[in-house]
Amino acid sequence: xxxxxxxxxxxxxxxxxxxxxxxxxISAGSKDDTQELRQAGITLRFGRNETIFSEGDExxxxxxxxxxxIRLCKHMADGRRQIAEFVxxxxxxxxxxxxxxxxxxxxxxxxxxxAISQRQVETLGENTPAMRKWxxxxxxxxxxxxxxHLVMLGRQTAKERVVSFLLMLADRAGAEDGDAVELxxxxxxxxxYLGLTIETVCRVLSDLKRCRIIGLPNLHQAILxxxxxxxxxxxxx
Amino acid sequence: xxxxxxxxxxxxxxxxxxxxxxxxxISAGSKDDTQELRQAGITLRFGRNETIFSEGDExxxxxxxxxxxIRLCKHMADGRRQIAEFVxxxxxxxxxxxxxxxxxxxxxxxxxxxAISQRQVETLGENTPAMRKWxxxxxxxxxxxxxxHLVMLGRQTAKERVVSFLLMLADRAGAEDGDAVELxxxxxxxxxYLGLTIETVCRVLSDLKRCRIIGLPNLHQAILxxxxxxxxxxxxx
DNA sequence: CGGATGGTTGATGCGTTTCAACAGAGGTGG
DNA sequence: CCACCTCTGTTGAAACGCATCAACCATCCG
Numbered sequence: 001x002x003x004x005x006x007x008x009x010x011x012x013x014x015x016x017x018x019x020x021x022x023x024x025x026i027s028a029g030s031k032d033d034t035q036e037l038r039q040a041g042i043t044l045r046f047g048r049n050e051t052i053f054s055e056g057d058e059x060x061x062x063x064x065x066x067x068x069x070i071r072l073c074k075h076m077a078d079g080r081r082q083i084a085e086f087v088x089x090x091x092x093x094x095x096x097x098x099x100x101x102x103x104x105x106x107x108x109x110x111x112x113x114x115a116i117s118q119r120q121v122e123t124l125g126e127n128t129p130a131m132r133k134w135x136x137x138x139x140x141x142x143x144x145x146x147x148x149h150l151v152m153l154g155r156q157t158a159k160e161r162v163v164s165f166l167l168m169l170a171d172r173a174g175a176e177d178g179d180a181v182e183l184x185x186x187x188x189x190x191x192x193y194l195g196l197t198i199e200t201v202c203r204v205l206s207d208l209k210r211c212r213i214i215g216l217p218n219l220h221q222a223i224l225x226x227x228x229x230x231x232x233x234x235x236x237x
Numbered sequence: 238x239x240x241x242x243x244x245x246x247x248x249x250x251x252x253x254x255x256x257x258x259x260x261x262x263i264s265a266g267s268k269d270d271t272q273e274l275r276q277a278g279i280t281l282r283f284g285r286n287e288t289i290f291s292e293g294d295e296x297x298x299x300x301x302x303x304x305x306x307i308r309l310c311k312h313m314a315d316g317r318r319q320i321a322e323f324v325x326x327x328x329x330x331x332x333x334x335x336x337x338x339x340x341x342x343x344x345x346x347x348x349x350x351x352a353i354s355q356r357q358v359e360t361l362g363e364n365t366p367a368m369r370k371w372x373x374x375x376x377x378x379x380x381x382x383x384x385x386h387l388v389m390l391g392r393q394t395a396k397e398r399v400v401s402f403l404l405m406l407a408d409r410a411g412a413e414d415g416d417a418v419e420l421x422x423x424x425x426x427x428x429x430y431l432g433l434t435i436e437t438v439c440r441v442l443s444d445l446k447r448c449r450i451i452g453l454p455n456l457h458q459a460i461l462x463x464x465x466x467x468x469x470x471x472x473x474x
Numbered sequence: 475c476g477g478a479t480g481g482t483t484g485a486t487g488c489g490t491t492t493c494a495a496c497a498g499a500g501g502t503g504g
Numbered sequence: 505c506c507a508c509c510t511c512t513g514t515t516g517a518a519a520c521g522c523a524t525c526a527a528c529c530a531t532c533c534g
Contacts (some may be wrong), residue, residue: 074388078473082391084384096377102384125373132369136362139376140333146383147321147339151311153390154319154432158522187481195391197523202482219481219531236315395490424513434491439514456499456513 041114068111072103278351305348309340
């Protein structure tokens, strides 16, 4: 299957060191809510901090996350980094980047993805109305998410940002008062998503814990002890 | 024409005070790069600070700006405001907000727009491939603009933000070294776009003027005396 | 055990905000 | 025409929130 070969070339272009290779091609085809994409992709695995694609790379493939979490980020010349989005299982990335990828995609944790060639996506979009509709919806949802993120970075305080972030994760996971939410990303990732430093994120989390608004049983979980307080804090008391 | 009537109802729903009315219906139909939209709209006029639509309003219409500038913003409960975008002549707003508008749109200056019903837009999208392609492109460009804005708010300093803003305006206007760019929005608008205070924006502009990197002949123009210096400042020296 | 990695906490400094006073442009009415 | 007012922008002084720098801690793993 020539797609497999192309994938390999594309991946090499992402500057993952040879050592980081090989990703295993696990299977061709996987479950997918979007019927038309079902048999279009092949599955790849990436280890922690491996690069899936880089900003500026030719966008030959899109990816659907099967397991693990991907961060989409921009690296500035002087090392500053801004994470635009955490892509979770069931979500897509690199979709509809005509020409070249606008972000670098890196594996936050062990990740498996289905790769779909952009050509296939475009063809599907041109021929199937349902697919088209889904893609427009996808773009619109992306835009909405980015809009909320924008307001957060522009006008919320450090505490508001961290709390909003926890609530966003809770919302995505369907967590309720008293439930635990997973924090697959590390503190630096959270900081770079929120436009803060790692120390500030730590301090806010410690504060919340001290006030018994959340619990932190380990580095990768937060227990939402008091959702009401969180909601109040999220928009400034 | 029943569309004209519907426009009136929609506009009233935007809570523009009766005093602020009437907007004049200037003409039906106007020039448009997108052939299919050419005869679809009617033209409306809004005065400075009038609301074109509000966040949460049912999105019955989209708007193409013919003249003037619109700001798209979110208002927080405590009065904080974040501007997501300045919509300039030739640009669109309110497009593809299925259901309800996600932003409040207000006139920065005297504005004339063409209003197009969402139903028409959708129908055009379903039937004409060129229109569909254009709309996908529009969404993608919006997303890209928002992504750059996001990085700016998350990771750039006050000076970098103001400089990037000037360069963005210069780029849009096609201005070169030595040219003047128009600043149709006031300082508060700039501050709310950049996630800063009005005082900080003032100080940075004054600084740039003092260093002879820009000139400020009046409140609504900036002369780009030294584009190279601006580009350097935009990404941290 | 020792080193590496990632996280937390404290002390200090800086950049931006806040608060306050003032300046300039434009508009109105005596 | 000028005094007066309002609106917006500018500048200064002080306060504050977050960043920076540095020390320390916990966990993991060879």
